[in-house]
Amino acid sequence: MYLESMVDGAMKGMGEQKAVFRYSLWDAVLRIAGVLLLLPRWGMKGFLWVILLSSAYTCQMNTARLLHVSGLQPRLWRWLGAPALAALVSAGAGEGLRTLLAGWLGSGSTPTRLAALCAGGFGMAAVCLAVQWPLGLGEEVRAILRTEKSRRERQKSPENRNCSGHRGEN
Numbered sequence: 001m002y003l004e005s006m007v008d009g010a011m012k013g014m015g016e017q018k019a020v021f022r023y024s025l026w027d028a029v030l031r032i033a034g035v036l037l038l039l040p041r042w043g044m045k046g047f048l049w050v051i052l053l054s055s056a057y058t059c060q061m062n063t064a065r066l067l068h069v070s071g072l073q074p075r076l077w078r079w080l081g082a083p084a085l086a087a088l089v090s091a092g093a094g095e096g097l098r099t100l101l102a103g104w105l106g107s108g109s110t111p112t113r114l115a116a117l118c119a120g121g122f123g124m125a126a127v128c129l130a131v132q133w134p135l136g137l138g139e140e141v142r143a144i145l146r147t148e149k150s151r152r153e154r155q156k157s158p159e160n161r162n163c164s165g166h167r168g169e170n
Contacts, residue, residue: 004059011066019065027058078135086131093127 011020031054038046067074097120104116129137 001055004055004062007059007062007066011062011069014066014069016065016069020062023058023061023065026061027054030054030057082135086135089131090124090127094124097123 008020011017031050034050034054035047038050042049066072101116101120104112104119107113
């Protein structure tokens, strides 16, 4: 639902209000038909399936239209596969850390529990950074460092100083 609302807003920003309306209208028709068909037989579970499937339909249609209008080529591995893999690795690491530190967390000593809690937190932070690095975090960090380095070099350059040797206003 969150992705659906984000894509909906992006499409409206690109002047695709008619397409958004068309997909929303079809979504409403599908929801009404789904509720009429599934609610009597499956109750609340049927209703939840209707909401889930209609939201997935609208999101898929809006996303396909947005990609078409913007000219972007879908990069499924980069957008879905790699983050899903990172989530699985993080979940596995979290479960492993929990199992590894379970003995310390179960002991009666408060300092030992705090140490285990800190070790688990630092361990998960390291895992999250490690799995996010190839997903683009590394590129962002390098870009920030390059920008900061060039900003410092501009401040140190002689043309930024006036006759008395003080830095001038830019």
